[in-house]
Amino acid sequence: MADTHRSRYRRYEGGDPLAPPVDIAEALDAIGEDVMAGYSPERAMQEFLRRGGDDRAGLDDLARQVAERRRELLQRHNLDGTLNQVKELLDTAVLEERKQLARDAMMDDADRAFREMRMDNLPDSPAAAVTELADYDWQSSEARAAYEQIKDLLGRELLDQRFAGMKQALENATDEDRAAINEMLTDLNDLLEKHARGEDTQQDFDDFMAKHGEFFPENPRNVDELIDAMAQRAAAAQRMLNSMTPEQRQELMQLSAQAFGSPALMDQLNRLDGNLQALRPGEDWSGSERFGGDEGLGLGDGTGVLQDLADLDQLSDQLSQSYGGARLDDVDLDKLARQLGDQAAVDARRLQELEQALRRSGAMERGFDGELRLTPKAMRQLGKALLRDVAQRMSGRQGQRELRQAGAAGDLSGASRPWAFGDTEPWDIPRTITNAVLREAGEQGPVVEVRGRPRPSLETSGPRVRLSVEDIEVQETEARTQAAVALCVDTSFSMAMDGRWVPMKRTALALHTLIGTRFRGDQLELIGFGRHAETMEIERLTALDARWAKGTNLHHALLLANRHFRKHPTAQPVLLIVTDGEPTSHLEPDGEVFFSYPPHPLTIALAVRELDNARRLGAQTTFFRLGEDPGLARFIDSMARRVDGSVIAPEADDLGAAVVGSYLGSRGPRGRGGPGSYDEWFGGRGFWVG
Template sequence: MRGFRYGRYDDGPDPLRAPYDARSALDELGRSVMAGSSPTRALRDLLRRGTRGLTGLDDLVRRIRERGRQLRSRGRLDGTLREARRLLDQAVGQERAALFPDPGDDARLRERELDDLPSDPAAAIRRLADYRWRSPEARETFERLRDLLRREVLDAQFRGMRQAMSGGTPEDLRRVGAMVEALNAMLDADDRGEHTRADFDRFLAEFGDFFPDNPRDLDELVDSLARRSAATQRLLDSLTPEQRAELLELSRQAMREAGLDDVLQRLGERLRARRPDLVWSGGVDVAGEAELGLGDATTAVAELADLAELEEALGQGYAGAHLDDIDVDAVWRTLGRSAAEELERLRELERELRDQGYLSGSRGRLELTPKAVRRIGETALRDVLSASGGRPGGHETRDVGAAGELTGTSRPWRFGDEQPLDAVRTLANAARRGSEDGGRLRLRVEDFEVAETERRDAAAVCLLVDLSYSMVQRGLWGAAKQTAMALHALVSTRFPQDAVQIIGFDDHARVLAPRELAELSLEPVQGTNLHHALLLAGRHLDRHPEFEPVVLVVTDGEPTAHLDDDGLPHFSYPPAPRTTELTLAQVDRMTRRGARLTVFSLADDPRLEEFVSALVARNGGRTVRPDPDRLGSYVVRDLLSRRSRR
């Protein structure tokens, strides 16, 4: 029998991960839209903060910054300098110890030569290059120093070179020189347009052990080397002028001795020319107890540069920003696989919202689809009902009609009927007609019957919502939008035979479709034109004369605007007498239509109280002073109670 082995899955996203629930993300996005954000801005904010079961960009940025703090406290950048000085002092001390017992003149001359060594380590090392060491231990220490400098300088240029150069033999140095020459030649060929993939493959086959990152092509190799070269320069900029000059001279001397000075200088110039967009200057703040070698210090500086670039991409604060700009591989290297998977899931979010039919439009201007608007309305209704502790009820009468509870009777189906089919009577009609085609029943149009239900009276519902700037200033704007969306969802889903119209008003009034209402943005418009809003509401009631009129007004101020005879809005504060006169005239027309107004008064304002009292006295309506945080529940509950009484 064949055997099977199981192990941890480590190649891409978890295939058993539960599918992402775009509806919960849409609910959060919808709440932002209801608060005044555009769909594009709301999605960007959602991606930043994340949602249930999905880490946001802000959390990734926080982890990036934490990683940066760890790197900055990793150690000192001048560790190679300190180690070079220590080894130099150790070699000189060992040589002095060997010379001291010798009473001869040669020993004194050597001691004098050691006394005259320059204080600059680079100059001292250059002077000692031809010195004939008396002490074997001193000679070994000095060679360790020279080998240290060669390996650290090369490791700063090529990450991992320190391990590749562990032997430090002349053959190793010749191979490094051959690699740099081949790389320069490959760049020359690329400039001439003659570079091929086969050239790169041959280069990597011969010198791949120098590049543990396993670059996939020449561009990736150039990018890696250029970033490291830029980090080396920024490391030098982080040192004091004295330290920088000392380290530069030590590095140049080590490379001259190895015969690599010219080829490395040429490579550095080529890398800078190819990636001028990198940050090639400016120090970094790195401090700690440990002494970092030049290669490790360069790695720390390079990682800090990558973190800064990654943080900017994750911040998405620049024009045209998009999640596709973020390097997933860089996130994986920096924060691990789980963070990279979280980023991929964030990238999927917009795609899921589009694929599931909630968003449309271009990347820079997203739009809510009708399906999304319905979902947002249902969510607003659910939030409102949960706040009120209630649930929508019916408003039936016992007359036979188009909706409600089943009466137990049926009638023939007519074109346009939406009542449920009576399947038993429909099949019975076909059976009475007789079977056809070997015992099979064939349904005809005349066989269909529909179940009759109790009739529900229809209502013409008008919700007049104040959208003036005072609502924004008082923090009532979002609650007003939520109330309107919840009411529209309630009527559309529970009472489909009703005719609902949402009218928003500031200096003028306009009828708002659900999508317009959902995407309505904050505007600093002065004026409360209740006159125009009542005028539009009256037209809606006149189009449905046999429907029960329901007019609800949500406002935080007395009328301060009206429509002039030319159709243009006129604003005045304190309100002009003409504004009050025209508004109350529309209230009287509502009274003649049999519409009793319910005014939800949201401000403790004496002038508003005076106006509402006059309105109620003329119309026979009523005033409700709700808690603004529960406005939606008051409005919905008022409609439900009115329909139940009916």
């Protein structure tokens, strides 16, 4: 068992081990912005990973480096390296032989003339000349050495094509070294052919590695790993041949027979290539590249470059993440470090960690349909950011200031009262301390304590103060009526076509966040209405793709809104309708959708009937009209007058502030008398939006 104790350690490639954990805050902000811009959460995450962060390279940057590296390899190199080396050695051999012939006075003139004639009439093709001189009796020792170098070079290059590093390892090789190579090739081919027949065992592989393991620095653990490594390089060698011109290929094939002065090596290598191609037909054996540089490559180095190009192509595919089920874990960090350097691998590893952190953070999850969605936690974070933007718009335009809600039971009245068991209102600290001081005036000591529960404090020079339960006063709040809010948002074709899709979603999320964090007692129903209407969770509405089906079914939306109001009979109904078109569809008694443009009178009548039902339920109604269509304006105005509602016509960017302002107006003391105009919501007072 030759590899029982073989170590498989390698250099640490994770970058700075003391670097702080990956920060996903920037990523979540960017993903949230893209989601609001209409991207799905999956695509938004992919886009962030692609472009990277402020101080982090993204996939696009790494892919650009891969493309530049590939282009640089092709533009720097050509495939004439081995042929040029052969030509140089051949020219040296011929020149040294001519010199020797001219110096040798003892040589027979006829013999000299014959030899000089052979030198003069050598073929222009280096391969043909080398073959022609195979049986030549060299007179010059320098010429003979140069010619022998040609055969040695060819043998080492051909082996280096299949076994990386063999060219250097066999420099100045002896006959015993060449015999060992021949024996290894014979045993290797026997093992591969036995494996192809299904007759090999792990012991066969272990015996082979024990005998020839020095030729395989990759330390394969079994015959399949051995075949994988060798087939990849052999396929690269074939692609190199495919990339040569026909003349180059012909020269090389003719020269190969002279490797080590015998065709035996080439016979074994051809046998090896045939075995590998049969065992791994899926490798790229037919591809080619176009080289255009000045730096010649030998056969071994050229094969290495072809392998590098194949690695770069794989990295390009992995970094593109364009195939089904793509994950950043697919990126081969070892190859990336080898091709682009350690920093590229560190950047990719950080992106992998970021993707994993995003998936583990609870910010995104997969639904039953397999689609990635923002979780409620992420929606709350995004909603808070949108709500801050709404507050700035509401306060900045009218010089208002942001106020913070205090108390959970209602709005502060300015009065206070003694605390009673069960009270949750905030303490009136000045009144509480004043009560204690007045009651305990004259007592000294460095302890501030609630009676029976002393707590240490800083030394003071004044009298000590003891707080007693009877000293505590709480701030009184006005009772606040709960509201049942129905936000009906138009999801028809025109909303997407006219650029109102994103503001609609931002508005819904801002209102949802406000109610969920500041008015938890209120009940919000989100209703989207296009060709038909449906209630939606905020996560679904936020991730909703633009809909291109025609139809504005206000009738169906009002049916759902009234059902929501009836489910909460003790709450104040608040109806908010965002639309950019007149009703063009309604529900038939059998549940089918009827569509007509221009609007059919029955469609209008059914919408008006449900609006009247909302008024009878006590709903405060506000229409938010988007667009400048005069017909829509007349229709909305008449609908609002019918139910004593109001109309606001904001710009798309101001829609969120308009809806939130209207809702807050309906929640405050003024709102109890009914919603006011757009100017009233933004005039003179701050709202509880902090």
